[in-house]
Amino acid sequence: MDKLEKNTEIIKIIEGNTKILVPAETLNNISPSKLKIFFNPKAVTNRDFSIIAYSAFAKKFQGPKIFLDSLAGVGARGLRVANEIKNIQVISNDINRRAVELGSRSSVINNLDCYLAYNDEACNFLSVHSKKHQRGMIVDVDPFGSPSKYIDCGIRATMHGGLLSMTATDLQVLHGIFKKTCQRKYYGTPIKTTYSNEIAIRLMLGSIYLVASRLSVTINPIFVENNFHYYRVYVKISNRPDNDNKIGYVLHCRKCGNREINEHVQICSNCASNTEIAGPLWIDKLFDREFISCMLNENYNHINRKCYDVLKKCFLESNIVGVYFTSEEIASILHMSPLKLSEIIYGLQKIDFAASPTSLNQCGFRTNAKINDIFEVFQSHK
Ligand SMILES: C[S@@+](CC[C@H](N)C(=O)[O-])C[C@H]1O[C@@H](n2cnc3c(N)ncnc32)[C@H](O)[C@@H]1O
Numbered sequence: 494m495d496k497l498e499k500n501t502e503i504i505k506i507i508e509g510n511t512k513i514l515v516p517a518e519t520l521n522n523i524s525p526s527k528l529k530i531f532f533n534p535k536a537v538t539n540r541d542f543s544i545i546a547y548s549a550f551a552k553k554f555q556g557p558k559i560f561l562d563s564l565a566g567v568g569a570r571g572l573r574v575a576n577e578i579k580n581i582q583v584i585s586n587d588i589n590r591r592a593v594e595l596g597s598r599s600s601v602i603n604n605l606d607c608y609l610a611y612n613d614e615a616c617n618f619l620s621v622h623s624k625k626h627q628r629g630m631i632v633d634v635d636p637f638g639s640p641s642k643y644i645d646c647g648i649r650a651t652m653h654g655g656l657l658s659m660t661a662t663d664l665q666v667l668h669g670i671f672k673k674t675c676q677r678k679y680y681g682t683p684i685k686t687t688y689s690n691e692i693a694i695r696l697m698l699g700s701i702y703l704v705a706s707r708l709s710v711t712i713n714p715i716f717v718e719n720n721f722h723y724y725r726v727y728v729k730i731s732n733r734p735d736n737d738n739k740i741g742y743v744l745h746c747r748k749c750g751n752r753e754i755n756e757h758v759q760i761c762s763n764c765a766s767n768t769e770i771a772g773p774l775w776i777d778k779l780f781d782r783e784f785i786s787c788m789l790n791e792n793y794n795h796i797n798r799k800c801y802d803v804l805k806k807c808f809l810e811s812n813i814v815g816v817y818f819t820s821e822e823i824a825s826i827l828h829m830s831p832l833k834l835s836e837i838i839y840g841l842q843k844i845d846f847a848a849s850p851t852s853l854n855q856c857g858f859r860t861n862a863k864i865n866d867i868f869e870v871f872q873s874h875k
């Protein structure tokens with residue numbers, strides 16, 4: 494234990510297998526956004542997923558292995574990358590000087606000579622690193638609230654073939670409580686549904702895709718994840734133009750429960766009612782099956798096994814087109830009790846549809862079946 498200036502008590506914690514110096518008060522359940530030097534112990538799973546994803550990505554990447562952590566707080570993510578993945582040069586940055594100092598001190602106690610820490614504004618930092626040969630193999634943008642103001646500089650600082658990871662914590666905006674703000678920040682309209690988290694992720698991806706298109710690069714999402722506090726997307730950046738349209742709408746029918754992804758706005762294809770419209774947003778795949786398989790092969794004993802359980806679901810759902818359903822909502826439309834996920838999935842597969850659990854909801858399933866086919870499976874259990 495020691496004291497940083499202004500009598501901040503500093504303690505050493507271990508996350509993953511990395512020693513991290515953090516202000517003691519960050520462990521006291523105070524809202525992290527109220528703290529001057531940022532560290533959120535509850536974000537350990539978020540960082541665990543990063544370790545798995547970055548490690549899988551770095552193995553296949555040809556070129557200089559640089560990780561740019563643009564809003565690093567006390568440097569937890571970058572320190573873990575430097576210590577747990579190895580052979581990656583970490584360049585960490587935060588606007589808070591004392592957080593940066595702590596990160597540097599943590600790098601010393603972990604004997605890391607591949608960790609550099611800067612104290613700059615994130616857009617300045619990323620712009621400095623947007624020149625050729627200075628870009629990142631991986632760039633992380635992990636702000637308070639919306640990442641929208643960092644999308645341009647995040648993309649510019651990512652190498653061709655590199656990975657941009659981005660977090661959003663402005664859940665109320667993305668869930669449709671502040672629609673106008675969402676249109677302004679993410680270029681699309683959200684709607685409130687049982688699968689609002691998938692719409693939120695697709696809105697984030699849609700806005701990154703549109704900015705990327707303006708900058709003449711393209712994105713491919715390879716992994717997404719969320720919990721109650723954040724959404725996080727991992728997209729591969731390529732400087733090849735993409736002529737396929739990846740932007741459209743999620744159409745939701747309040748009358749029959751039908752939902753579909755479409756390039757155009759239209760009435761419900763099941764009951765011809767008017768649909769509620771979310772978007773424009775990303776309408777293509779959320780996961781790259783091969784990449785998820787590589788993530789599953791990254792066996793880190795010190796990482797919570799729950800991450801691997803989530804990844805198994807990502808793998809199963811990776812090639813299924815469409816947004817997910819939940820057992821509860823179908824049961825409530827049909828006035829019956831929810832079915833077990835295994836019963837629904839088996840029932841749909843038996844009539845030749847693709848079906849799997851979804852990583853985005855414990856009670857959710859993803860399928861290419863239409864709502865009436867799902868009803869049929871439920872009704873066969875009455
Ligand atoms: C959510 S925290 C980052 C958490 C960190 N990535 C982790 O995994 O623990 C956001 C950080 O951004 C920093 N920050 C806020 N505005 C900034 C800006 N414009 N430029 C650089 N850093 C900024 C804050 O000081 C804070 O440490």
Ligand SMILES: [Zn+2]
Nearest residue numbers: 746749761764
């Ligand atoms: Zn309908």
